[in-house]
Amino acid sequence: MVFSIAYHFLHDRALAEEIAQEVFLQLYKHLGSLESPAHVLYWLRRTTSNRCIDCVRRRKLAPQVTLDAVPEPVAADPGPGDPILSRRLQQLVASLPEKQRMVVVLRYQEDLEPEEIARILHMPVGTVKSQLQRSLAMLRDKVTRTMGVVNL
Amino acid sequence: MSRLDDELRQALRREEPPPGFAGRVLARVESAERGRRWWAWPRLSWAAALAATLLLTAGIEFQHQRHVRAEGERAKEQVMLALRITGSKLQFVKEKIHAMDTGR
Numbered sequence: 001m002v003f004s005i006a007y008h009f010l011h012d013r014a015l016a017e018e019i020a021q022e023v024f025l026q027l028y029k030h031l032g033s034l035e036s037p038a039h040v041l042y043w044l045r046r047t048t049s050n051r052c053i054d055c056v057r058r059r060k061l062a063p064q065v066t067l068d069a070v071p072e073p074v075a076a077d078p079g080p081g082d083p084i085l086s087r088r089l090q091q092l093v094a095s096l097p098e099k100q101r102m103v104v105v106l107r108y109q110e111d112l113e114p115e116e117i118a119r120i121l122h123m124p125v126g127t128v129k130s131q132l133q134r135s136l137a138m139l140r141d142k143v144t145r146t147m148g149v150v151n152l
Numbered sequence: 153m154s155r156l157d158d159e160l161r162q163a164l165r166r167e168e169p170p171p172g173f174a175g176r177v178l179a180r181v182e183s184a185e186r187g188r189r190w191w192a193w194p195r196l197s198w199a200a201a202l203a204a205t206l207l208l209t210a211g212i213e214f215q216h217q218r219h220v221r222a223e224g225e226r227a228k229e230q231v232m233l234a235l236r237i238t239g240s241k242l243q244f245v246k247e248k249i250h251a252m253d254t255g256r
Contacts (some may be wrong), residue, residue: 001167003168003169004166004167004168004169005168008164009169014172017169017170017173017176020173021167021173021176021177021180024180025177025180025181025184028181028184029184077228085159085163086159086162086163087160087163089160089163089164090163090164092164093160093164095183099162104160104164105164106201108160108161108163108164109164109166110155111166123194136156139156139160139180140156143156
Protein backbone atom coordinates (compact mmCIF):
# COMPACT_ATOMS: atom_id res chain seq x y z
CA MET A 1 0.00 0.00 0.00
CA VAL A 2 2.72 2.45 1.04
CA PHE A 3 4.93 1.78 -1.95
CA SER A 4 1.93 1.83 -4.26
CA ILE A 5 0.67 5.22 -3.06
CA ALA A 6 4.18 6.63 -3.49
CA TYR A 7 4.58 5.03 -6.93
CA HIS A 8 1.28 6.26 -8.35
CA PHE A 9 1.98 9.72 -6.96
CA LEU A 10 5.58 10.03 -8.09
CA HIS A 11 5.54 7.68 -11.08
CA ASP A 12 9.13 6.76 -10.18
CA ARG A 13 9.83 3.31 -8.72
CA ALA A 14 13.19 4.17 -7.15
CA LEU A 15 11.88 7.31 -5.48
CA ALA A 16 8.75 5.47 -4.39
CA GLU A 17 10.88 2.81 -2.69
CA GLU A 18 12.97 5.44 -0.94
CA ILE A 19 9.84 7.10 0.43
CA ALA A 20 8.32 3.75 1.42
CA GLN A 21 11.47 2.76 3.31
CA GLU A 22 11.46 6.05 5.20
CA VAL A 23 7.81 5.61 6.10
CA PHE A 24 8.40 2.13 7.51
CA LEU A 25 11.44 3.37 9.43
CA GLN A 26 9.26 6.08 10.95
CA LEU A 27 6.57 3.49 11.69
CA TYR A 28 9.13 1.45 13.61
CA LYS A 29 10.01 4.50 15.74
CA HIS A 30 6.38 5.45 16.38
CA LEU A 31 4.85 1.99 16.79
CA GLY A 32 4.51 2.44 20.54
CA SER A 33 2.23 5.42 20.09
CA LEU A 34 -0.18 3.72 17.69
CA GLU A 35 -3.27 2.32 19.31
CA SER A 36 -4.91 -0.07 16.85
CA PRO A 37 -4.60 -1.57 13.35
CA ALA A 38 -6.98 1.12 12.08
CA HIS A 39 -4.74 3.77 13.62
CA VAL A 40 -1.69 2.20 11.94
CA LEU A 41 -3.48 2.24 8.58
CA TYR A 42 -4.47 5.88 8.99
CA TRP A 43 -0.96 6.78 10.15
CA LEU A 44 0.65 5.00 7.15
CA ARG A 45 -1.61 6.72 4.60
CA ARG A 46 -1.14 10.14 6.19
CA THR A 47 2.63 9.84 6.56
CA THR A 48 3.07 8.48 3.04
CA SER A 49 0.90 11.26 1.59
CA ASN A 50 2.79 13.97 3.47
CA ARG A 51 6.19 12.60 2.51
CA CYS A 52 5.23 12.31 -1.17
CA ILE A 53 3.90 15.86 -1.30
CA ASP A 54 6.95 17.19 0.57
CA CYS A 55 9.26 15.27 -1.75
CA VAL A 56 7.76 16.83 -4.85
CA ARG A 57 7.82 20.33 -3.35
CA ARG A 58 11.40 19.91 -2.16
CA ARG A 59 12.70 18.60 -5.42
CA LYS A 60 10.41 20.84 -7.46
CA LEU A 61 9.91 17.88 -9.72
CA ALA A 62 8.46 18.61 -13.08
CA PRO A 63 5.58 16.34 -14.02
CA GLN A 64 6.75 13.15 -15.68
CA VAL A 65 4.76 14.04 -18.73
CA THR A 66 3.14 17.38 -19.33
CA LEU A 67 -0.39 16.95 -20.54
CA ASP A 68 0.27 18.41 -23.97
CA ALA A 69 3.93 17.59 -24.42
CA VAL A 70 3.64 14.16 -25.99
CA PRO A 71 1.10 13.86 -28.77
CA GLU A 72 -0.73 10.60 -28.61
CA PRO A 73 -1.65 8.90 -31.83
CA VAL A 74 -5.37 9.00 -32.35
CA ALA A 75 -6.48 5.43 -32.07
CA ALA A 76 -9.68 3.53 -32.05
CA ASP A 77 -11.48 3.72 -28.76
CA PRO A 78 -9.59 1.28 -26.53
CA GLY A 79 -11.68 -1.20 -24.66
CA PRO A 80 -12.11 -1.25 -20.89
CA GLY A 81 -8.95 -2.03 -18.96
CA ASP A 82 -6.79 -1.34 -22.00
CA PRO A 83 -3.14 -1.23 -20.84
CA ILE A 84 -2.35 1.77 -23.06
CA LEU A 85 -5.27 3.68 -21.58
CA SER A 86 -4.15 2.63 -18.08
CA ARG A 87 -0.63 3.82 -18.75
CA ARG A 88 -1.91 7.12 -20.10
CA LEU A 89 -4.14 7.64 -17.09
CA GLN A 90 -1.19 6.94 -14.76
CA GLN A 91 0.87 9.56 -16.57
CA LEU A 92 -1.93 12.09 -16.48
CA VAL A 93 -2.56 11.53 -12.77
CA ALA A 94 1.18 11.97 -12.09
CA SER A 95 1.03 15.35 -13.80
CA LEU A 96 -1.76 16.76 -11.61
CA PRO A 97 -0.94 19.37 -8.91
CA GLU A 98 0.26 17.65 -5.74
CA LYS A 99 -2.80 17.85 -3.53
CA GLN A 100 -5.19 16.99 -6.37
CA ARG A 101 -2.94 14.11 -7.34
CA MET A 102 -2.95 12.64 -3.85
CA VAL A 103 -6.74 13.04 -3.62
CA VAL A 104 -7.12 11.00 -6.81
CA VAL A 105 -4.63 8.32 -5.67
CA LEU A 106 -6.31 7.90 -2.28
CA ARG A 107 -9.75 7.82 -3.89
CA TYR A 108 -9.00 5.28 -6.61
CA GLN A 109 -6.17 3.19 -5.20
CA GLU A 110 -7.35 3.07 -1.60
CA ASP A 111 -11.05 3.45 -2.36
CA LEU A 112 -11.43 6.06 0.37
CA GLU A 113 -14.44 8.32 0.75
CA PRO A 114 -13.89 12.10 0.56
CA GLU A 115 -14.37 12.37 4.35
CA GLU A 116 -11.49 9.95 5.02
CA ILE A 117 -9.30 11.68 2.44
CA ALA A 118 -10.05 15.02 4.11
CA ARG A 119 -8.88 13.65 7.49
CA ILE A 120 -5.69 12.22 6.05
CA LEU A 121 -4.75 15.33 4.11
CA HIS A 122 -6.04 17.83 6.69
CA MET A 123 -8.33 19.45 4.14
CA PRO A 124 -11.98 20.42 4.29
CA VAL A 125 -14.29 17.78 2.82
CA GLY A 126 -15.70 20.35 0.39
CA THR A 127 -12.22 21.04 -0.95
CA VAL A 128 -11.56 17.32 -1.45
CA LYS A 129 -14.81 16.91 -3.38
CA SER A 130 -14.21 19.93 -5.61
CA GLN A 131 -10.62 18.89 -6.30
CA LEU A 132 -11.81 15.42 -7.20
CA GLN A 133 -14.40 16.80 -9.60
CA ARG A 134 -11.87 19.16 -11.19
CA SER A 135 -9.31 16.36 -11.60
CA LEU A 136 -11.81 13.99 -13.18
CA ALA A 137 -12.97 16.68 -15.59
CA MET A 138 -9.35 17.40 -16.58
CA LEU A 139 -8.51 13.72 -17.01
CA ARG A 140 -11.64 13.03 -19.00
CA ASP A 141 -10.94 15.97 -21.28
CA LYS A 142 -7.29 15.03 -21.90
CA VAL A 143 -7.94 11.36 -22.49
CA THR A 144 -10.82 12.13 -24.87
CA ARG A 145 -8.81 14.68 -26.85
CA THR A 146 -5.53 12.82 -27.01
CA MET A 147 -6.66 9.23 -27.28
CA GLY A 148 -9.98 9.54 -28.94
CA VAL A 149 -11.63 7.73 -26.07
CA VAL A 150 -15.31 8.40 -25.89
CA ASN A 151 -17.97 7.73 -23.30
CA LEU A 152 -15.57 8.21 -20.47
CA MET B 153 -20.14 4.65 -11.62
CA SER B 154 -18.62 6.04 -14.80
CA ARG B 155 -16.20 4.30 -17.08
CA LEU B 156 -13.54 6.78 -16.00
CA ASP B 157 -13.95 5.62 -12.40
CA ASP B 158 -13.42 2.01 -13.46
CA GLU B 159 -10.45 2.89 -15.64
CA LEU B 160 -8.86 4.92 -12.86
CA ARG B 161 -9.31 2.04 -10.40
CA GLN B 162 -7.65 -0.24 -12.92
CA ALA B 163 -4.82 2.21 -13.66
CA LEU B 164 -4.20 2.98 -9.97
CA ARG B 165 -4.53 -0.57 -8.61
CA ARG B 166 -1.97 -1.43 -5.97
CA GLU B 167 1.56 -1.99 -7.21
CA GLU B 168 3.77 -4.49 -5.45
CA PRO B 169 7.11 -3.15 -4.20
CA PRO B 170 10.26 -4.42 -5.92
CA PRO B 171 11.73 -7.78 -4.79
CA GLY B 172 13.79 -7.57 -1.61
CA PHE B 173 11.96 -4.49 -0.35
CA ALA B 174 11.13 -5.97 3.05
CA GLY B 175 14.76 -7.01 3.53
CA ARG B 176 16.00 -3.53 2.75
CA VAL B 177 13.55 -2.00 5.23
CA LEU B 178 14.72 -4.40 7.95
CA ALA B 179 18.35 -3.56 7.16
CA ARG B 180 17.62 0.13 7.66
CA VAL B 181 15.80 -0.55 10.92
CA GLU B 182 18.76 -2.60 12.19
CA SER B 183 21.17 0.11 11.12
CA ALA B 184 19.11 2.71 12.98
CA GLU B 185 19.08 0.46 16.06
CA ARG B 186 22.87 0.01 15.93
CA GLY B 187 23.28 3.76 15.64
CA ARG B 188 21.05 4.29 18.64
CA ARG B 189 22.93 1.71 20.72
CA TRP B 190 26.27 3.20 19.66
CA TRP B 191 25.04 6.61 20.75
CA ALA B 192 24.16 5.13 24.16
CA TRP B 193 27.55 3.36 24.46
CA PRO B 194 29.52 6.13 26.24
CA ARG B 195 26.84 6.31 28.95
CA LEU B 196 26.97 2.54 29.25
CA SER B 197 30.75 2.50 29.59
CA TRP B 198 30.70 5.21 32.23
CA ALA B 199 28.18 3.21 34.23
CA ALA B 200 30.33 0.10 33.83
CA ALA B 201 33.45 2.01 34.85
CA LEU B 202 31.68 3.42 37.88
CA ALA B 203 30.42 0.00 38.92
CA ALA B 204 33.91 -1.45 38.52
CA THR B 205 35.40 1.34 40.59
CA LEU B 206 32.85 0.81 43.31
CA LEU B 207 33.50 -2.90 43.35
CA LEU B 208 37.23 -2.38 43.41
CA THR B 209 36.94 0.15 46.23
CA ALA B 210 34.68 -2.15 48.19
CA GLY B 211 37.09 -5.01 47.63
CA ILE B 212 40.08 -3.01 48.77
CA GLU B 213 38.21 -1.84 51.85
CA PHE B 214 37.18 -5.38 52.62
CA GLN B 215 40.77 -6.54 52.40
CA HIS B 216 41.88 -3.69 54.63
CA GLN B 217 39.29 -4.53 57.23
CA ARG B 218 40.36 -8.15 57.17
CA HIS B 219 43.95 -7.07 57.70
CA VAL B 220 42.97 -4.78 60.56
CA ARG B 221 40.96 -7.55 62.18
CA ALA B 222 43.84 -9.97 61.81
CA GLU B 223 46.22 -7.48 63.28
CA GLY B 224 43.80 -6.95 66.13
CA GLU B 225 43.62 -10.66 66.78
CA ARG B 226 47.41 -10.88 66.91
CA ALA B 227 47.64 -7.97 69.30
CA LYS B 228 45.03 -9.54 71.51
CA GLU B 229 46.94 -12.83 71.62
CA GLN B 230 50.11 -11.01 72.56
CA VAL B 231 48.37 -9.19 75.39
CA MET B 232 46.93 -12.45 76.69
CA LEU B 233 50.36 -14.05 76.52
CA ALA B 234 51.86 -11.11 78.31
CA LEU B 235 49.20 -11.34 80.96
CA ARG B 236 49.79 -15.07 81.34
CA ILE B 237 53.55 -14.50 81.67
CA THR B 238 53.00 -11.69 84.09
CA GLY B 239 50.54 -13.78 85.97
CA SER B 240 52.92 -16.69 86.28
CA LYS B 241 55.76 -14.40 87.30
CA LEU B 242 53.57 -12.82 89.90
CA GLN B 243 52.66 -16.24 91.11
CA PHE B 244 56.36 -17.15 91.35
CA VAL B 245 57.13 -13.99 93.28
CA LYS B 246 54.18 -14.66 95.57
CA GLU B 247 55.37 -18.17 96.28
CA LYS B 248 58.88 -16.95 96.97
CA ILE B 249 57.64 -14.36 99.48
CA HIS B 250 55.48 -16.98 101.16
CA ALA B 251 58.39 -19.32 101.38
CA MET B 252 60.50 -16.63 102.91
CA ASP B 253 57.82 -15.84 105.44
CA THR B 254 57.29 -19.44 106.49
CA GLY B 255 61.04 -19.97 106.56
CA ARG B 256 61.48 -17.61 109.50
